[in-house]
Amino acid sequence: MKLTLKIWRQKNKDSKGEFKVYPIDGIEGDMSFLEMLDILNEQLINNNEEPVHFDHDCREGICGTCSLQINGQPHGPDRLTTTCHLHMRSFSDGDTIVIEPFRATAFPVIRDLVVDRSSFERIQQAGGYVSVNTSGNTIDANAIPVNKHDADESFNSAACIGCGACVAACKNASAMLFTSAKISQYSLLPQGKIEATERVLNMVRQMDEEGFGNCTNTGACEIECPKGITLVNIARMNREYTAASLKKPLSNSWS
Ligand code: SF4
Numbered sequence: 001m002k003l004t005l006k007i008w009r010q011k012n013k014d015s016k017g018e019f020k021v022y023p024i025d026g027i028e029g030d031m032s033f034l035e036m037l038d039i040l041n042e043q044l045i046n047n048n049e050e051p052v053h054f055d056h057d058c059r060e061g062i063c064g065t066c067s068l069q070i071n072g073q074p075h076g077p078d079r080l081t082t083t084c085h086l087h088m089r090s091f092s093d094g095d096t097i098v099i100e101p102f103r104a105t106a107f108p109v110i111r112d113l114v115v116d117r118s119s120f121e122r123i124q125q126a127g128g129y130v131s132v133n134t135s136g137n138t139i140d141a142n143a144i145p146v147n148k149h150d151a152d153e154s155f156n157s158a159a160c161i162g163c164g165a166c167v168a169a170c171k172n173a174s175a176m177l178f179t180s181a182k183i184s185q186y187s188l189l190p191q192g193k194i195e196a197t198e199r200v201l202n203m204v205r206q207m208d209e210e211g212f213g214n215c216t217n218t219g220a221c222e223i224e225c226p227k228g229i230t231l232v233n234i235a236r237m238n239r240e241y242t243a244a245s246l247k248k249p250l251s252n253s254w255s
């Protein structure tokens, strides 16, 4: 395949970026999207040009780092697929492919296609954990019964890989799908219920402080999420948030 790549190049977070055009040839349908970018970078290095910076780690759909906006869609055209699992057979000979970083105020561009998603880490740190003592006397997991439906739902929420596609897809750059998945994975389990009130208040407060927008029920996040996280999680978070706010005045949210 012969392709034209239109790629966002930006030196650092303070510089003004721009699209640059790169023709590329010899791309096979079985190559992954990232392998295609590897080939481009080899060519650029051989020509003494700066390679395109992009994030990747596992290349197995697990780590959530390979976040690219491809032809206007987070992770490209295939549903339930991360950029690293996207294959070039999804494109045709002669195509022009536009590749950009995820766009959101809370995800500033570090360089080229790499954005800073530490805002997600701070939301997690605000309450995305269970404070149990795991030193020494850990009880057997099966000692606490959990019904099958809740266990499955919790597992589905825990499938979120923190990629940020939901934010990139949303016209409001809302992080509610991500935050609600991280809250849901605990709120459905007995171990997570103990800290549920402070978890939802603190994580939502942090999400707002990071500058993410609000949800207006468009549903673009659910469509673009590579892990099938559903809007049900947002509804659950909103219910929990309302209940927690009635228990604990907002001005007094726990830290
Ligand atoms: S909810 Fe989906 S799109 Fe959003 S961060 Fe998690 S895996 Fe990525």
Ligand code: FES
Pocket: 055, 056, 057, 058, 059, 060, 061, 062, 063, 064, 065, 066, 082, 083, 084, 085, 161
């Ligand atoms: S590189 Fe880890 S999910 Fe794509």
